[in-house]
Amino acid sequence: MSESLTTFAPIETPESLHPTGSLLVALPEIDDRGWCRSINIAHEGQRGLVAAHSDSALIRPVVTVDGVEASPGLEWRRLGHWVPSARGSDERGELGLAYLAPVAEQGVVARVEWTNTTGSPQEVALAFTGEWSAVQVHHFKAKRLSVGLRERDDEWTGARTVYAGADRLLLSISWRAGEGAAHGGHPAHGWLTERSGTLEPGDSLSLEVFIGVATEPDGSGATALHLRRRGADALLAGTLDWLDARSLGTGDDALDARLNENLFFSYFFAQADCLDSGRAVMLTSRSPRYYVSGAFWSRDAYWWTFPAILLADPARARRVLVESIASAGSDIAHHALYITGQRLYPGFELDELTAPLLAIWRYTDSTGDRSVLREPAIAAFLDHYRAELAEWFDADLGLYGTFLLPTDDPTDFPFVTTDNATVAVGFRILAAFDESPTAAARLLDRALSVELALVDRAITADGRWAWAIDSSGAHELREEPPLGLRLLDYFGVVDAPARAATERWLVTDYEYHFGGAYPGAGAPHFASPSSFDLGNRMLTANADLGDPVEQFVAAPLDNGLGCESWDPLTGQVVTGAAMASVAGFLAWTAWANRTGHRRWNDPFGSGAQGGPR
Incomplete structure (x- = not known):
């Protein structure tokens, strides 16, 4: 064994x-x-x-x-x-x-x-x-x-x-x-x-x-x-x-109650001000019930929590974005850090490298405040991003590798499809930030080349998206909802037949799909329906399991608050109780569903400006 x-x-x-x-x-x-x-x-x-x-x-x-x-x-x-x-x-x-x-x-x-x-x-x-x-x-x-x-x-x-x-x-x-x-x-x-x-x-x-x-x-x-x-x-x-x-309002009282309770739980439990120093920090959860509380994950912070903070309080979002990126420094893509930035659980994750860039984009796009790009911590991160990303490039595949997956587990298939979709988004964001038209054009070409490499290499013989690829180009057929295959269209990697085939597979043949009153997809890491899958379905308006927003409102979860996964029959928490970061993910994806935000560069929140196509 x-x-x-x-x-x-x-x-x-x-x-x-x-x-x-x-x-x-x-x-x-x-x-x-x-x-x-x-x-x-x-x-x-x-x-x-x-x-x-x-x-x-x-x-x-x-x-x-x-x-x-x-x-x-x-x-x-x-x-x-x-x-x-x-x-x-x-x-x-x-x-x-x-x-x-x-x-x-x-x-x-x-x-x-x-x-x-x-x-x-x-x-x-x-x-x-x-x-x-x-x-x-x-x-x-x-x-x-x-x-x-x-x-x-x-x-x-x-x-x-x-x-x-x-x-x-x-x-x-x-x-x-x-x-x-x-x-x-x-x-x-x-x-x-x-x-x-x-x-x-x-x-x-x-x-x-x-x-x-x-x-x-x-x-x-x-x-x-x-x-x-x-x-x-x-x-x-x-x-x-x-x-x-x-508070956010949709006109639906039941949704507003569930959405805002999760929004504020994430706001107050997935970030904090250190009482001994005043430093603003981001963290998984301030509840001891969450099994990895009191620590920092870049993905949790910037992909799940940050958009919720931005919807509630743009001024606070700017502060915690800058100070947390400054704390994490060059270790930002490692699996888990102490809240002050030092390595706690080492291991490079590609999605944790790209997540801060998505957060910076979302802040500048929704507020119009590009002065944040001149903050020393943000400028240093943008330089570090380019350098560390280059270390994981495979020229033969035209794709970027990772050491750990979005569930934080190791893999023999390091070229993850959704990870690379976020890399393509990252190149488009860097192009939008670059003041040189020539440099911006080169970055857009890099984005397109990654997208084309995915379409060329990551679609299986039966026409659906593979989860990942190894160095020989062989496919791995699985799903990890924390950065699930449902999100490829959201990140701009579009192939309609592959999307349809993948969505059919996810609810018919996927090993970790669970039916019941509260259905959804899990993964080997958490073998139950998950908030990640529910958020992905809300974000993409996918109704193959019914209205995901109605499920969000109806599911018991963890006393109504976001948790990692739940029992498909009862809807009660099974893993990841008091997970404040995922509560933020559920809040902003429910809001996105009701306001028509379907693509990473669609307008987001009040005052959104739209973005590069």
């Missing part, structure tokens, strides 16, 4: 969670009870995510009515398509709960409320409590650090603070009680904030806690006080205004 050198996706156990966060602070694990297990930040010094984790609950709401704890089942929804809010009721009253990570703030506001719906007075006690069990660092998997946890009650800011670090401080969290509340008897490495009162029938009592986050205790304590000064209502109103200004 030959040695396996692949890294397959682990199978998930579905879990109902309601993640939220800002670019500075993430709360990835809020469960149906409203218990929050962790808070994390992006940390440049640690080259990944640093998390305050609890083995029980870091933040737990407690409601006691006449001495008995109330725990009605909660129904969750998202305010502004992002802020998790829940309500539940029983025979004694109604409970409300919300978590807010205000935009542009280093912290969180949590609010719990009880309303007496009976005909008699009630003695009600509200509390938020929790305990910090461990410090974790995430690059792929979570690693517990052997650092001390200490606490202090700061009379100057009025905050209860727990912080982590030995010789160097890593993370600090401070809790400031809201109006009418006070700190109680704290558990070790934890906190307790309480408010109580007598409620007449129809009356309500609420408790707010303001949680500041920083890399050291003075900053977290002062931030908690700052949040208290601003107030929960103003912070919520400001955040909802920000979300409303960036």
